[in-house]
Amino acid sequence: MALMDFIRKQFIDIIQWTEDADGTLAWRFPMADMEIQNGAALIVRESQMALFVNEGKAADVFGPGTYKLTTQTLPVLTYLKNWDKLFESPFKSDVYFFSTRQQVDQKWGTPQPITIRDADFGAVRLRAFGNYIFRVANPKLFQTEISGTRERYETVDIDGQLRGLVLQNISNAVAGSGIAFLDLAANQLSFAQALTRQLAPEFEKIGLKLEGMTVQNVSLPEELQKIMDQKIGMGMVGKDMAQFMQYQTAQAIPKFAEGAAGGGGSGIAGDAMGLGAGVALGQVLAQNLSSGLQSHAAPAAAAVGVKAEDVMATLEKLGELKTKGILTQEEFDAKKAELLKKLV
Numbered sequence: 001m002a003l004m005d006f007i008r009k010q011f012i013d014i015i016q017w018t019e020d021a022d023g024t025l026a027w028r029f030p031m032a033d034m035e036i037q038n039g040a041a042l043i044v045r046e047s048q049m050a051l052f053v054n055e056g057k058a059a060d061v062f063g064p065g066t067y068k069l070t071t072q073t074l075p076v077l078t079y080l081k082n083w084d085k086l087f088e089s090p091f092k093s094d095v096y097f098f099s100t101r102q103q104v105d106q107k108w109g110t111p112q113p114i115t116i117r118d119a120d121f122g123a124v125r126l127r128a129f130g131n132y133i134f135r136v137a138n139p140k141l142f143q144t145e146i147s148g149t150r151e152r153y154e155t156v157d158i159d160g161q162l163r164g165l166v167l168q169n170i171s172n173a174v175a176g177s178g179i180a181f182l183d184l185a186a187n188q189l190s191f192a193q194a195l196t197r198q199l200a201p202e203f204e205k206i207g208l209k210l211e212g213m214t215v216q217n218v219s220l221p222e223e224l225q226k227i228m229d230q231k232i233g234m235g236m237v238g239k240d241m242a243q244f245m246q247y248q249t250a251q252a253i254p255k256f257a258e259g260a261a262g263g264g265g266s267g268i269a270g271d272a273m274g275l276g277a278g279v280a281l282g283q284v285l286a287q288n289l290s291s292g293l294q295s296h297a298a299p300a301a302a303a304v305g306v307k308a309e310d311v312m313a314t315l316e317k318l319g320e321l322k323t324k325g326i327l328t329q330e331e332f333d334a335k336k337a338e339l340l341k342k343l344v
Contacts, residue, residue, distance in 0.1 A: 011090050012036045015050075015069075016043035017097035025136055026143065026153040027097045035090035042067040047101035049139045053094040054080045056149075058140045094149070098139040102211055103155050106132050108166040116171040126184075127219040128170070130192065133211040134162070134203060142207030165202050166195070173198040188215040311339045 012034050017027055044050045044062050052059040052074065059077040071078040077093060109129030116126055136142050147153035177194035179187050192215040203210040315336060322332040 012040055014041050014043065015095055016045075017048065017050075018045075019099060021154075023103070023155040024152060025099055025103075025155060025158070026139075026147040026150070028149070028151045029095040029097065031092065031094065035092050036069065036095075037090050038070070040069045042069055042073075042095075044097075047099060049098045049100055049136070051096045051098065051139045051143055052077050053096060053143070058144055059093070061140055096139070096143060096147075098136045098142065100136050100139075102133050102135050104131075104133050106134065106155065106159070106162065108132060108163050108213075110167060110170075114167065114170060116174050126170070126174075128191075128215055129217055130213060130215040132162075132166070132213040134208050135211060136207060137204070137209035138207035140207070145206045162203075165199060169198045169202065170195070184218045184220075188218060191215045191218065314339055 012031075015029055015036070017029065019027075042050060042062060043066050044064050046064045048064060050062040052061075054077055057080055059080055060074050067073050071083055081091065107129070108131065110127045113125035113127045115123050117123055146158060173191070173195045174184070176198060177191060179190055179194070184191055192213045195215070196210060196213045199213070200210045318327060318332055318335055321327040322329065327335075
């Protein structure tokens with residue numbers, strides 16, 4: 001009876017895998033009660049790797065090619081099974097195939113704004129999204145750390161873990177990129193490269209290789225977006241501070257005029273009053289800053305006949321520029337002292 005059972009037993013002559021679905025990372029060859037015939041053929045196609053596992057222990061790994069399974073081609077498995085120099089009978093072993101092709105267009109993003117630290121603005125909140133590409137690079141490590149003994153393991157099974165790795169490392173990537181926070185949106189390629197450098201070692205720990213990342217969008221907080229718009233405006237008028245102040249004042253004139261018209265009159269008279277006050281303020285701001293940058297220039301207050309309310313308005317505007325980081329504390333203190341002297 002035992003002899004008949006042995007005769008009826010099926011033996012495996014060819015071990016191979018043809019991928020039947022996208023996104024499969026690991027697939028276990030169906031063994032059932034079958035055994036692998038001594039000298040059987042193992043076929044590993046391009047973009048695949050095969051791993052033999054004996055009683056839970058990872059053994060031999062095979063890259064693309066066709067192999068005849070003997071003790072010479074299975075040295076680790078031979079050692080684990082304590083075979084002699086040669087084996088003549090069929091044997092049992094789990095065989096796992098891994099897809100090593102690129103898994104493209106994997107999405108990442110920040111469902112909620114995340115807080116990162118910035119040298120210029122302290123704690124800021126950032127939102128971003130993009131995609132990334134990875135592949136299985138170390139099947140033995142991936143099988144022991146991630147996929148285990150499952151019959152099939154797909155990209156969807158690890159998607160949440162990889163997204164979490166991206167979010168966890170964004171802050172360190174920003175800090176290590178050397179890119180100013182305000183420049184992130186304009187340097188998405190550099191930001192993506194910094195993310196790749198930061199995340200690559202984390203992927204390697206679980207047997208994966210991060211091939212690349214893209215950053216498709218970076219959303220700045222509204223208040224910082226306004227500052228970025230101001231920087232763009234400054235680039236349009238040049239880097240001269242006096243010109244920049246004139247640009248800032250021109251932006252403020254409509255609101256200033258509207259406020260003056262509402263409090264000091266209406267119609268044409270009110271509009272004229274508001275516009276005149278805005279122009280006067282622009283002259284004060286521009287000339288005061290010019291006098292600080294050019295020591296030989298005439299005092300700004302004397303040039304335009306500065307009034308107390310004009311000086312206070314100028315101080316308030318300079319205070320806003322200091323808060324936004326456009327003026328340093330030292331520059332603000334110097335201008336404040338200079339302007340206050342005009343009130344004495």
